[in-house]
Amino acid sequence: MPILLFLIDTSASMNQRTDLGTSYLDIAKGAVELFLKLRARDPASRGDRYMLVTYDEPPYCIKAGWKENHATFMSELKNLQASGLTTLGQALRSSFDLLNLNRLISGIDNYGQGRNPFFLEPSILITITDGNKLTSTAGIQEELHLPLNSPLPGSELTKEPFRWDQRLFALVLRLPGLASTEPEQLGSVPTDESAITQMCEVTGGRSYCVRTQRMLNQCLESLVQKVQSGVVINFEKTGPDPLPIGEDGFMDSSRPSSSFAAQPWHSCHKLIYVRPNSKTGVPVGHWPIPESFWPDQNLPSLPPRTSHPIVRFSCVDCEPMVIDKLPFDKYELEPSPLTQYILERKSPHTCWQVFVTSSGKYNELGYPFGYLKASTTLTCVNLFVMPYNYPVLLPLLDDLFKVHKLKPNLKWRQAFDNYLKTLPPYYLLPLKKALRMMGAPNLISDNLDCGLSYSVISYLKKLSQQVVLVKTNKQKSFALRSAFPYSLV
16 A cells, blocks of 8 residues: 655745746645645555655644545645745654554564564655755754754664655746747656755655646656555665676676676666565565674664665675475566676576675675566666575485485584574574475474564563553544644644
């Protein structure tokens, strides 16, 4: 169920008028209404949730949140007025806090236990602003700063205010006050040069510099296509570049590889699409992306994680590994310089292994947890997520079924126990489930240890209870504001 949060600039400068006599705020309201109409064409939009936030002081900035229905959203949108300061940083922080309100209750972020791409709450934030100087009660600000302190319990567990399934897009209105005599330039809409652009790109989104009504309509059509279920990942190359491939499709060692020069495909910050299951309508998966630390019962607290995992890929060609009945997860990568480079190599029968640094106990890079591979038709690149250190596990399981017929000898058991020692503790439960599905339910004991200390487990439970209280207080404050809209309470 996608969440679409509209953050509308209600600073006084939004009262400026275009050559048609319409205020920027009216254009923003019309843009939201047109977006809803365009989005309604997609049957999947029936599950959408809409939220409305403004540049007002919190908590009054939240006009429609988790509890408000669509009628309230439309009514609040219609009644917006432009009269305040351009407090973009505070408004963004309030927006992200609103989106993150339920995450600790649902356990969606799974702190310290691996990141599950299939357990997500895809959110698109669309801010509509005039891109004027950022202002606060202290004066004009040259740079965009989000308040570091959040009233939301547990916000310190993630370094950034956003999460990997939340992307920010900005429509920056630059419509002229006088009619232009020059013909309108057609083509793609450029990014804006205001402070919001970098913040958009950091989340995996982008900004649009909107100079005409036609451009605005073009941007809204583009934004509707951005409503995708997925999570953003940082893909980073580790090790040397691969040898170039010759015209015959084989490695060409006579041609120099560009190992020492940074290439766009070496580092990509892109979405992986998490498709819903055709039968249930919700994504289904089996394996997490590992944490960038080894869980230890002696750790008094969890290290804060980055919102986007850093997944490193090695350009050594390997054979894609799968065995009968062992589940794996497959995610298509959003087109990028990396996917273009892999597809141009025209090598759909080899793959590049992926790692998360510091995920393992015994080596710095960690062990492979999956691989990148071009589709057989060379139309897209997929991330295959497998059990951790799968190159060791899969041959063991193959032997278990084909050689030992589910009656392993002592040598096999010792090898399997050695493998389990390389496995982060949070992989034990999904591996046990997978082995049960395969017909080998008793290889891993029932007394599973998640690897977290008692103090960390207690803290996460306490946070969940605190969030319930914060949520209740927010709802009370919204009810009070609705009853007394002009009160200073």
